[in-house]
Amino acid sequence: MKVEIAKHAGYCYGVERALDLTSQAGKSPDKLIYTLGPIIHNPQVVNRLETNGIHHIDSIDEIDKGTVIIRTHGVEPQVVRKAKAKGLKVVDATCPFVKKAQQCASTLLKEGYDLIIVGERNHPEVVGLLAYAGLNAIVVERPEDLAKLPKEMNKVGVVVQTTQSQENLDAIISGLLATYKQIKVFNTICSATTKRQSAARQLAKKADVMLIVGGKNSANTTRLTQICLEMNPKSYHIETASEIKKSWFNKDDLVGVTAGASTADWILQEVVDSVCSIK
Structure with missing residues (x-):
């Protein structure tokens, strides 16, 4: 099988910026660091942050001190005002x-x-x-x-x-x-969204099988899947390589791979490696 990755796939600028801000916050002396909701819609990345001591909360009411990071999707203005009024340090990772x-x-x-x-x-x-x-x-x-x-x-x-x-x-x-x-x-x-959707559409047209990698809770990944399915009925939305089924492929297939804006490079690479290992 041959594997081809879409020209535009994976992290966008807004996600990279949010994760950079989160990483910087994690290096500060303040060990009480939280994201308000998942920082991005990717469970694997969120779980990795959890193991590094950066936890997500669903409401400002859950904490009384520490640093709170506003996720890429943004929040209501009153939430930020409330966080500051409680004395919390606010890091705004809202996508530009x-x-x-x-x-x-x-x-x-x-x-x-x-x-x-x-x-x-x-x-x-x-x-x-x-x-x-x-x-x-x-x-x-x-x-x-x-x-x-x-x-x-x-x-x-x-x-x-x-x-x-x-x-x-x-x-x-x-x-x-x-x-x-x-x-x-x-x-x-977002211009990155348009480019990602266009690249996925073009690849899905020529691929025998299409894999769309990203969180099941990711709106942009779900939309990529819809676009690919319109071009190719053998399109599959997966979060990780563990979901890949050998029955999806034939030995001479061209397998197209794209990924949502919240999908890390390491997750995408694991999918490519898994497909390449199928005999």
């Missing part, structure tokens, strides 16, 4: 692209637009965006949701979860244009 989306949401509201967030309602990034909008926003996950929108909106502003697909955004914007006269769109999809 997520911060841009938050700023765009605030700008649209100040300009008098009715705000629409294109994304997954329960995703941490979208929850944070809603908070920046003062909950004065509507979440649209897919084009079918447009039928539920109020027709009386005059000025519609749009921001996007950074890991959404361009195709989903285009379909939603097309639907909005058919109903509303004045629309302003900030396309806040």
